[in-house]
Amino acid sequence: MTRLFTLLLLFLSAGPTPAGSIYQSPEDFLNEVFAGEVPAAQVLWLKDDVRETSTAIMGHRYPAIRVRYWLKDARSAWILEEIGKEQPITTGIVIKNHGIERLRVLVFRESRGWEVKHPFFTDQFPGLGITPAYELDGPVDGVSGATLSVRALKKLARLALYFHSQVVTDHDATQ
Amino acid sequence: MNNPIVHSVLLAASMTLATATTAAQQPTPEHMWENIQSQQKEIEALKRSQQDTAKQAADADEKAEAAVVAVEETSTGSRGNRADRTTIGGYGELHYNNIEGADDEIDLHRFVLFFGHKFTDNIRFFSEFEIEHDVAGEGQPGEVEVEQAYVEFDIRDGLQAKGGVFLLPIGILNETHEPDTFYGVERNDVENIIIPATWWAGGAALTGQHANGVSWDLAIHEGLKIDSTGGSNPFRVRSGRQKTGEAIANDFAVTGRLRYTGIPGLELAASLQYQTDASQTSGDGLDKGVLYETHAVYQKGPFGLRALYAEWDFDGTAVTTAGADEQKGWYIEPSFKVHDKLGLYTRYEDIEGGRSQDMFDQWEVGLNFWPHKQVVIKADYRDRELDNNTDFSAFDLGIGYQF
Numbered sequence: 399m400t401r402l403f404t405l406l407l408l409f410l411s412a413g414p415t416p417a418g419s420i421y422q423s424p425e426d427f428l429n430e431v432f433a434g435e436v437p438a439a440q441v442l443w444l445k446d447d448v449r450e451t452s453t454a455i456m457g458h459r460y461p462a463i464r465v466r467y468w469l470k471d472a473r474s475a476w477i478l479e480e481i482g483k484e485q486p487i488t489t490g491i492v493i494k495n496h497g498i499e500r501l502r503v504l505v506f507r508e509s510r511g512w513e514v515k516h517p518f519f520t521d522q523f524p525g526l527g528i529t530p531a532y533e534l535d536g537p538v539d540g541v542s543g544a545t546l547s548v549r550a551l552k553k554l555a556r557l558a559l560y561f562h563s564q565v566v567t568d569h570d571a572t573q
Numbered sequence: 574m575n576n577p578i579v580h581s582v583l584l585a586a587s588m589t590l591a592t593a594t595t596a597a598q599q600p601t602p603e604h605m606w607e608n609i610q611s612q613q614k615e616i617e618a619l620k621r622s623q624q625d626t627a628k629q630a631a632d633a634d635e636k637a638e639a640a641v642v643a644v645e646e647t648s649t650g651s652r653g654n655r656a657d658r659t660t661i662g663g664y665g666e667l668h669y670n671n672i673e674g675a676d677d678e679i680d681l682h683r684f685v686l687f688f689g690h691k692f693t694d695n696i697r698f699f700s701e702f703e704i705e706h707d708v709a710g711e712g713q714p715g716e717v718e719v720e721q722a723y724v725e726f727d728i729r730d731g732l733q734a735k736g737g738v739f740l741l742p743i744g745i746l747n748e749t750h751e752p753d754t755f756y757g758v759e760r761n762d763v764e765n766i767i768i769p770a771t772w773w774a775g776g777a778a779l780t781g782q783h784a785n786g787v788s789w790d791l792a793i794h795e796g797l798k799i800d801s802t803g804g805s806n807p808f809r810v811r812s813g814r815q816k817t818g819e820a821i822a823n824d825f826a827v828t829g830r831l832r833y834t835g836i837p838g839l840e841l842a843a844s845l846q847y848q849t850d851a852s853q854t855s856g857d858g859l860d861k862g863v864l865y866e867t868h869a870v871y872q873k874g875p876f877g878l879r880a881l882y883a884e885w886d887f888d889g890t891a892v893t894t895a896g897a898d899e900q901k902g903w904y905i906e907p908s909f910k911v912h913d914k915l916g917l918y919t920r921y922e923d924i925e926g927g928r929s930q931d932m933f934d935q936w937e938v939g940l941n942f943w944p945h946k947q948v949v950i951k952a953d954y955r956d957r958e959l960d961n962n963t964d965f966s967a968f969d970l971g972i973g974y975q976f
Contacts, residue, residue: 419694457946463641463644484660484662484689485691509697509699509725509733512731512782512788513782513786516784517784518784518785518836519837537874538837539837539838539872539874540837541837541838541840542839542840542870543749543840544834545749
């Protein structure tokens with residue numbers, strides 16, 4: 399009887415609650431990145447070479463025909479999504495001087511791989527750039543049991559770095 | 574003609590004539606008014622035309638934007654669609670085993686399909702449907718199994734509860750065993766004989782995660798029903814799994830785990846399981862059982878290391894008399910990734926199980942080749958030294974995938 403009661407208690411404690419997977423809204427992320435002065439969104443169309451390279455980076459066609467970005471003083475912010483195992487992970491990435499300034503998981507919907515949403519994992523990304531072969535130019539250690547979520551974030555980091563290179567030239571970056 | 578008077582007369586006459594001519598060419602005020610009215614109409618018509626053009630351009634922009642949004646929604650799938658909320662995945666592995674002193678075998682060891690469904694952002698279903706050894710049925714080698722079928726609830730951020738059939742939180746492979754994620758064609762033997770992976774049970778569980786990388790699990794679930802009657806597999810833990818098929822639930826079991834993954838590349842974990850009565854039969858000489866397990870996983874750059882220790886302690890006169898009251902094993906597995914697509918490993922295992930064939934130590938070496946990150950081709954060689962001196966070596970090949 400005690401065992402049954404324990405079982406029931408476990409089930410009853412699991413009532414529906416507000417969603418807990420949104421860690422920062424994209425709007426709040428942009429406000430934080432641009433200190434409240436968010437520039438107007440611009441659009442990068444995914445066509446021709448951009449489509450081809452983004453597909454190579456992701457391992458599949460990025461599911462959009464254009465991507466919005468926010469650019470100010472050669473510093474760009476991107477809100478990108480990739481599925482880890484089952485659900486999209488929404489990630490905010492800021493690029494400056496062709497390197498990652500910050501990477502933050504904004505919405506995490508997966509039931510596994512929770513570690514990747516925390517700073518002890520995402521703190522590995524700032525400072526990383528991209529090689530001519532569109533690989534990250536430094537190591538990112540994985541998390542046991544979260545292989546697919548780790549892989550998703552690494553792909554998004556590479557994609558943001560590549561997109562940035564398409565909208566900010568070296569000349570812009572040194573201005 | 575140089576007379577100044579004559580000059581003056583001629584000048585006056587010409588000026589008079591010019592003035593008269595100009596007056597005759599100028600429009601009348603009425604004519605000018607008509608011109609102004611006409612020009613005003615033309616200006617207004619031009620303005621209207623310009624406004625129409627601007628409006629048409631704005632309408633066209635709006636329509637183009639709507640079309641782009643529609644295409645984006647179609648291509649990305651708007652969250653909330655049934656198709657977007659239901660997910661399918663799977664994995665599988667084919668093995669070739671060449672074991673000394675036995676027939677060679679080729680075996681579709683596992684074919685697995687995952688089905689998941691998200692009812693809301695906070696309530697989801699997950700299942701794992703598996704066919705082992707390709708053909709199931711009477712007299713066939715295979716089995717059809719539902720290894721997972723549970724509903725999970727988010728209680729709050731970092732705290733979930735689930736009820737149903739789920740994988741027990743013990744060991745390295747029990748919860749994550751897709752073939753591309755581990756070395757070796759066959760899974761290691763400690764997590765087969767001592768921890769009977771894949772090990773699932775029906776019950777309820779709580780899971781918590783913390784921002785510092787610490788997580789915990791607590792589950793209450795069906796217990797083992799280990800044979801204590803002296804049959805073909807006495808006191809064999811693996812044969813005691815009830816697999817939630819009309820499982821006897823007179824005596825539940827409880828499993829807890831503490832896990833740390835706060836440093837990328839590192840996992841440290843310890844699990845403890847308490848079986849109230851590991852045979853589900855009182856007074857049969859096999860009573861309570863406790864499983865202790867701890868492991869470490871470390872991956873830094875190309876270097877990897879896995880190590881695990883697990884031990885069962887059973888109470889009861891019959892199990893003690895049979896010498897199976899303590900069953901334990903450990904392994905260590907260093908590995909090295911030559912590059913992204915090729916990894917080498919070696920593994921040493923030492924096992925003292927409940928049967929004579931489950932008491933051995935074994936060396937294994939092999940490689941994984943990943944032509945794609947989720948597809949793997951494996952090869953290994955193992956050399957087993959049994960306590961009863963029926964030693965053998967084996968060569969294995971495998972191909973596996975997950976999606």
